[in-house]
Amino acid sequence: MSVLFDYFAAPDNDAAAATIDLVGGPADASLPTVSLKGVDPFVQLGTLESLLTGVGYETIIERDIAPVAMADGGARLVVSLTEELSAALSDADEARLREVAEPWSRTDEFGGQADPADLATMLTGLAELARTARTRGDRLYCWVSV
Numbered sequence: 001m002s003v004l005f006d007y008f009a010a011p012d013n014d015a016a017a018a019t020i021d022l023v024g025g026p027a028d029a030s031l032p033t034v035s036l037k038g039v040d041p042f043v044q045l046g047t048l049e050s051l052l053t054g055v056g057y058e059t060i061i062e063r064d065i066a067p068v069a070m071a072d073g074g075a076r077l078v079v080s081l082t083e084e085l086s087a088a089l090s091d092a093d094e095a096r097l098r099e100v101a102e103p104w105s106r107t108d109e110f111g112g113q114a115d116p117a118d119l120a121t122m123l124t125g126l127a128e129l130a131r132t133a134r135t136r137g138d139r140l141y142c143w144v145s146v
Contacts, residue, residue, distance in 0.1 A: 003038075003040075003144065003145070003146050004025065004035070004037075004143075004144070004145040005035070005036050005037070005038070005039055005040060005041065005142055005143075005144055006025040006026055006027065006033050006034070006035050006036075006142065006143040007033065007034045007035075007036060007041075007081070007126060007129060007140060007141070007142050007143075008025075008026035008027075008031045008032060008033040008034070008129070008140070008141055008142075008143060009031060009032045009129055009132055009133035009136060009138040009139070009140055009141075010026070010031055010138055010139065010141055011136070011137065011138050011139075012139070013068040013080065013139075015029075015031075016068050016069070016078050016080065016139070016141040017068045017069035017078055018069075019031070019069075019078060019141075019143055020069040020070070020071050020076055020077075020078050020143075021071065021076075025143040025145065026141070026143050032129055032132050032133070032138075033129075034122075034125045034126055034128075034129045036122050036125075036126065039122065040109075040144075041065070041079050041081060041142035041144070042061075042065060042079075043061075043109050044107070044109045044110075045081065045085060045142075046060045046061050047104060047107050047109065048085070048100070048104055048123075049082065049084060049085040049088065051100045051103055051104055052085070052088035052089070052092060052096075052100055053084055053085075053088050055084070060082075063082065065079050065080070065082075066079075067079050068080055068141070074146075075145070075146040076143075076144065076145050076146070077142075077143075077144040078141055078142070078143050078144070079141065079142050079144070080139060080140070080141050081139070081140040081141060081142060083139075085140070086130050086133060086134070086139065086140045087130075087134075089123075089126055089127045089129075089130035089131075089140075090127065090130040090131050090133075090134045092123075092127050094120075094124060097120055097123040097124055097127060098116075098120045100123065101116045101117070101119040101120035101123055102116045104116075104119055105119050
């Protein structure tokens with residue numbers, strides 16, 4: 001079973017929620033979008049946020065990430081990313097992203113199969129999306145389709 005994770009910028013929860021029924025996700029709504037195959041917004045981005053901010057993972061996962069939209073009994077979701085993660089991504093330069101990609105690649109969630117260089121490339125795209133969101137006054141979201 002393949003799960004799709006599209007990260008995108010939208011002006012507010014209503015605009016983000018409106019993407020839930022789009023077959024192609026937020027890209028169909030012409031929203032700035034980055035697809036990250038196999039990178040979930042809960043555990044893996046929680047680990048990433050911990051690595052970028054220095055805040056303990058346990059503290060990060062205690063935050064309630066409630067969906068802004070849900071369909072098909074949870075098979076499709078739109079969730080808001082934390083402001084802390086968005087800011088950390090937006091502020092990170094390429095060297096910092098490469099530095100974080102190394103320990104992130106070794107986490108259990110990647111099953112030892114992640115290439116740090118590939119993750120650094122993914123992070124560069126996600127950081128660019130975060131900068132776009134900041135410039136536009138948008139927030140970051142993830143569209144999930146199982």
